Amino acid sequence: MYDWLIVGAGFAGSVLAERLANERGDRVLLVDRRPHIGGNAYDRYDDAGILIHQYGPHIFHTNSKAIFDYLSGFTAWRFYEHRVLGRVDGKLVPIPINLDTVNTLYGLSLTPEEFEGWLAARAEPVGEIRTSEDVVVSKVGRELYEKFFRGYTRKQWGVDPSELDKSVTARVPTRTNRDDRYFTDEFQFMPAQGYTRMFETMLRSPNIHVMLQTDYRDVKDVVPHRRTIYTGPIDEYFGFRFGKLPYRSLRFRHETLDQERYQPVGTVNYPMSEDYTRISEYKHLTGQVHPKTSITFEYPSAEGDPYYPIPRPENAELFKKYERLALATPDVWFVGRLATYRYYNMDQVVGQALATFRRISDALPAGADTRDVKAIGAAARA
Incomplete structure (x- = not known):
């Protein structure tokens, strides 16, 4: 019997798994459909031995010392301030303007x-x-x-x-000075050994059991568990009862080049030309020294894994219908981008997960009799 079944091994699910296991001693089963942990922040070494981000560049930045300190328990950091150029009228110019x-x-x-x-x-x-x-x-x-x-x-x-x-x-500022940093947050760093290594450290607890390439629907009625934390698409959880929530997806083309550097900054945007939106080069982000370099082209798409909720009024209204179902569902907490249909930065997802953990702990003391937690679950989500 697990205390928690957590669906999704990205930031939201992994932070909650870590807190519940290490702070409360709860037994957690963490499942993910993908063959890896880390969600969209997953990074890996490609065939050339260069550390790349499988799902496009993920740059950590935050103004929250509490969030930075929490993640510092699982990784050392490399200072990095992201800079972006745009190819406009044949020139490379700073973005934001x-x-x-x-x-x-x-x-x-x-x-x-x-x-x-x-x-x-x-x-x-x-x-x-x-x-x-x-x-x-x-x-x-x-x-x-x-x-x-x-x-x-x-x-x-x-x-x-x-x-x-x-x-x-x-979300995109316009600056009247010469500050060419993409972000201005107080804390701007990259995990020194990559995001995947950070997640591995975060989930290193005997109270956490990870099952990859596992669909939640295949285990929810088979593996005994008391409560659920769901970080997947909220419309999918409810069988698309009111229809699908619209998302934009991305397609990535990874290339390794036989040269030490491809572009002058980590990311170059293409607002006027090309069918891709940007090219990212990871050695800027990681500081890795290597005679070759790896880059990623990003192609937005209407089909594929959900990445970005589309912010239009009719979509917000559709989400509210699912949100009302979620609030009325006992013993299930909905956390993260897909479950709350909001675009969050990585630090914001961590903050939401930590806040959810605090509400759970306030409403559900460790070791309490949890056979009937309908009222407790509703209070924790309020």
Whole structure:
């Protein structure tokens, strides 16, 4: 008899497995359909011996010391600040847009103060900001919107920015200084030996049993367990009762090149050309020294594994129907991106998992009689 059946061995499932096993002494069965732990953060050494990210670049960054300290219990770190360039009008320029982006693109020599005025003169007034297009044109105007945002967004999401919620492009800042870091968080590091090694350390407990290449539906009625933590797609859990929640997927093409370096930064975006959105080179991220280099091309797709919930009002309404079912389901906790139909960074998923663990522990003391936990489960999810 397991205390917990946890579905999904990514950040949400693995953090909860670790906490429940090591802090409470609970017995955990952790299952995943894939042949590896780590979810989309899984990394591996390719045939050339270069450490790559199987599902595209995962850059850890957070402003939470508590989250950073927690993960530091399972890995040493390599300091790394991610930088991204965009191929625009045949030039490589910094993304997010900053002072150097515009000066390089237009052959100008604006100061930060002049750049603010330059942007303000091009910004278009928008009465009510509702869409991703509204966000961008109200800040930087139509021309930069067309060069940097529209094409990339249409490739990434399969729809025009005017059809997407404002949250998509609101995540990308515009800077009036020369700061070319993609993120500005206080803690910006990469696991020194990779994400997979970090997950292996996290799950190294005699109270945790991991089953890979295992579908939850094949074991849920066979393996005795008291409670469930589910991190998969919430619509799938309920048999797509109200229809499928829309997601965007990705296809990856990994290549190894017989040269030491391919591009000047970890990621180069292609907002105006190509059918892929970006190329990433992992040696920038990992610091690995190797005579060859490995890169990954990313192709957005409507088909495949779910990666990004599509933020549109009708999708949010559909999710709410599933959320109401989830809240009424005893003994099951829904955690993570797919189970809550939200786009989270890695640190946010860790934070959500740690918060869920605290609620579980508050509502369900270790060693309590758990034969009837319907009321306890509802309280923990509230």
